[in-house]
Amino acid sequence: MDIVVCIKRVPATDTAIKIAADGKSIDPTGVTFELNAYDEFALEQALRIKEQLNAGSVTVVTIGPKECKKQLDDALARGADKAVLLSTTEWVYDGASTAAALAAWIKTVPCNLVLCGRQAVDSDNNQLPANLAGRLGFACVTEVSKLALDNGVFTAERDIEGAREVVTCKTPAVVSCHKGLNEPRYANLKGIMAAKKKPFVEQPVQLGSKAMEIVALTLPPARAAGKIVGTGVDAVPALIAALREIKVL
Amino acid sequence: MSNIVVVAEVRGGALKRPSLEAVTAALQLAGQSGAKVAVIACGAGLDAACAELGKSGAHKVVAIDGPAFANYSGDAYAKAVVEQCKALAASAVLMAHTAMGKDLLPRVSALLDTGIVTDVVAVGFEGGAFTAKKPVFAGKATLAVRAAKAPFVATLRPNNFAAAAGGAGAETQKVAAPGGNLLSVVKEIVASGGGKTPLQEAKVVVAGGRGLKEAQHFKMIEDLAAAFGPGVAAVGASRAIVDAGWRPHSEQVGQTGKVVSPPLYFAIGISGAIQHIAGMRTARTIVAINQDADAPIFKIADFGIVGDAFEVVPALTTAIAAIVAGK
Ligand SMILES: Cc1cc2nc3c(=O)[nH]c(=O)nc-3n(C[C@H](O)[C@H](O)[C@H](O)COP(=O)(O)OP(=O)(O)OC[C@H]3O[C@@H](n4cnc5c(N)ncnc54)[C@H](O)[C@@H]3O)c2cc1C
Ligand SMILES: Nc1ncnc2c1ncn2[C@@H]1O[C@H](COP(=O)(O)O)[C@@H](O)[C@H]1O
Numbered sequence: 298m299d300i301v302v303c304i305k306r307v308p309a310t311d312t313a314i315k316i317a318a319d320g321k322s323i324d325p326t327g328v329t330f331e332l333n334a335y336d337e338f339a340l341e342q343a344l345r346i347k348e349q350l351n352a353g354s355v356t357v358v359t360i361g362p363k364e365c366k367k368q369l370d371d372a373l374a375r376g377a378d379k380a381v382l383l384s385t386t387e388w389v390y391d392g393a394s395t396a397a398a399l400a401a402w403i404k405t406v407p408c409n410l411v412l413c414g415r416q417a418v419d420s421d422n423n424q425l426p427a428n429l430a431g432r433l434g435f436a437c438v439t440e441v442s443k444l445a446l447d448n449g450v451f452t453a454e455r456d457i458e459g460a461r462e463v464v465t466c467k468t469p470a471v472v473s474c475h476k477g478l479n480e481p482r483y484a485n486l487k488g489i490m491a492a493k494k495k496p497f498v499e500q501p502v503q504l505g506s507k508a509m510e511i512v513a514l515t516l517p518p519a520r521a522a523g524k525i526v527g528t529g530v531d532a533v534p535a536l537i538a539a540l541r542e543i544k545v546l
Numbered sequence: 547m548s549n550i551v552v553v554a555e556v557r558g559g560a561l562k563r564p565s566l567e568a569v570t571a572a573l574q575l576a577g578q579s580g581a582k583v584a585v586i587a588c589g590a591g592l593d594a595a596c597a598e599l600g601k602s603g604a605h606k607v608v609a610i611d612g613p614a615f616a617n618y619s620g621d622a623y624a625k626a627v628v629e630q631c632k633a634l635a636a637s638a639v640l641m642a643h644t645a646m647g648k649d650l651l652p653r654v655s656a657l658l659d660t661g662i663v664t665d666v667v668a669v670g671f672e673g674g675a676f677t678a679k680k681p682v683f684a685g686k687a688t689l690a691v692r693a694a695k696a697p698f699v700a701t702l703r704p705n706n707f708a709a710a711a712g713g714a715g716a717e718t719q720k721v722a723a724p725g726g727n728l729l730s731v732v733k734e735i736v737a738s739g740g741g742k743t744p745l746q747e748a749k750v751v752v753a754g755g756r757g758l759k760e761a762q763h764f765k766m767i768e769d770l771a772a773a774f775g776p777g778v779a780a781v782g783a784s785r786a787i788v789d790a791g792w793r794p795h796s797e798q799v800g801q802t803g804k805v806v807s808p809p810l811y812f813a814i815g816i817s818g819a820i821q822h823i824a825g826m827r828t829a830r831t832i833v834a835i836n837q838d839a840d841a842p843i844f845k846i847a848d849f850g851i852v853g854d855a856f857e858v859v860p861a862l863t864t865a866i867a868a869i870v871a872g873k
Contacts (some may be wrong), residue, residue, distance in 0.1 A: 300841070304748055310801050310821045314686040334802055390682075391663035392652065393695070396792065418801060420689075421682050423643075424652035424664045427620065431656025432647075436729030437620050439649045442795075453732075456796055457645035458562075459744040460737045462618075466730040476802060477795050508661020509691040512677065517688055520846045525839070529853040533861045536833065537869070539849050544812045545831050 335414025338474035373492035383502035393508035400432035426473035444475035444520030564642030568708035578671035590616035603713035612723030643701035684824030753782035757815020759793035800825035818843025
């Protein structure tokens with residue numbers, strides 16, 4: 298099975314967001330970037346499927362700035378066979394143009410499985426995997442937290458509101474990965490050395506016109522400072538009174 | 547005339563409430579853009595759901611009904627929905643941002659060769675273009691966008707629009723669900739949580755963190771939630787205790803867990819890390835109980851008690867149970 302893993306470089310989750318002067322993007326000063334947490338599950342699952350089948354290939358791809366090389370190198374060190382950087386200087390937030398560019402590239406490589414994270418934690422879109430599947434005509438299961446492969450057919454489990462769905466899925470497929478699917482491995486020294494010899498392709502990508510244009514990026518209104526109603530168990534009546542006053546009790 | 551199309555979610559014959567919230571948003575856009583509202587439902591045995599949708603204020607209901615659609619299939623549903631969107635001259639397509647909406651609508655947008663904006667909290671129509679607002683960076687910022695391609699496609703965050711009601715009773719047009727080759731299909735739905743209130747729908751969320759010290763003490767959190775009476779409160783957890791294996795990931799609140807905005811949220815023994823706050827900052831009222839007066843959670847809590855959870859929570863549980871019993 299030839300597997301493509303789509304990854305994204307995103308601000309670390311503890312980043313305090315500041316808006317840039319253009320009012321449409323974040324100010325990147327002082328922001329540390331990391332591999333999107335859900336994409337780690339996607340990469341790990343790809344490596345496990347390759348190990349299970351003892352055949353095939355794992356290619357990691359991203360659309361993003363040149364700095365993504367760090368995250369792609371890390372993926373190679375963890376065990377991916379090849380890395381592809383489709384480079385752009387824009388903030389990649391528009392799912393449609395991103396999916397179109399990724400689909401166009403995927404059509405040029407051998408691929409019967411695309412693994413993604415469920416959501417990129419910058420744009421919080423949760424749309425690229427199913428969007429991509431639509432453009433490729435692939436089967437799709439999103440937000441998967443359990444996945445088994447048997448005779449070329451996947452059985453996936455995903456949480457839905459108040460229940461769990463068991464889905465069967467043919468190949469070629471796009472699967473988006475959620476927490477719980479696996480425990481991602483880290484790169485070891487041997488992997489880091491081996492990564493240096495693996496193929497790394499960098500080519501510019503044109504994202505085309507955006508389906509959604511940014512009007513503004515703003516900070517949400519700050520919550521008004523709260524009130525400490527008291528200390529210890531003696532404060533319980535005061536809390537109850539406060540909650541009754543605003544009619545939530 | 548063009549239509550603002552709502553894709554309804556029907557599971558096991560039952561209409562899901564967020565679908566009616568999407569109708570409200572659609573009626574707003576229809577008023578602003580001079581369109582009508584049509585609802586598309588997919589499934590097997592849709593009569594009851596369509597009767598309910600007919601009374602939502604929508605002008606038309608299209609039921610793609612038949613045994614082939616008894617179980618959800620993203621590819622099959624998307625193809626059928628797109629066909630109807632074209633027949634309805636859809637200027638916009640809306641659905642709730644639920645497990646099904648997140649799976650279905652991006653594919654629909656791809657087949658319509660247009661864009662999509664997801665997890666939307668506000669929609670509009672200004673200067674001839676559809677607009678939307680959505681939280682990004684885990685709610686640490688809000689992105690406002692304008693659609694540059696047609697139709698406009700969006701998924702809407704649940705609990706954010708009122709549910710539509712009070713329409714005259716729209717006609718339902720029946721379309722036979724096409725059979726054929728399904729690429730992916732739901733084989734089974736396993737109920738989880740034994741009738742517990744889903745975290746995102748609960749009126750009250752009682753969340754516990756590492757301050758509880760041991761897994762067994764989480765019972766204190768469950769007791770407080772139970773004190774609100776059946777079907778009112780759900781329990782949540784910080785990542786620290788999910789990672790420790792005390793609680794399942796489905797209960798995690800935060801940036802890499804669930805985003806909740808209940809009327810009332812209790813953070814008990816939770817420090818208030820930025821990733822936790824990302825999941826609950828939009829709760830209407832936040833109560834924090836923490837023994838450290840400097841814990842960051844107090845900066846966003848409406849009401850706080852500085853104290854030992856092991857003393858405060860049982861007293862609070864007794865007090866709330868007494869109020870609920872008196873009602
Ligand atoms: C990529 C990433 C994603 C993350 N995603 C999430 C997420 O989705 N959700 C999330 O919650 N976290 C998330 N985190 C983790 C987050 O940074 C914190 O580590 C976590 O929220 C801390 O959990 P806690 O508040 O329970 O524990 P702690 O920070 O250890 O806080 C425990 C609190 O309990 C108080 N306490 C101790 N004893 C008592 C007592 N007897 N009575 C009352 N109070 C007491 C202490 O004063 C302290 O404030 C993420 C982290 C990363 C790096
Ligand atoms: N720019 C990108 N390049 C490669 N993959 C991406 C990119 N953006 C998103 N993805 C993939 O799609 C998943 C869901 O992203 P999103 O729909 O943007 O929330 C991510 O977890 C990645 O696996």
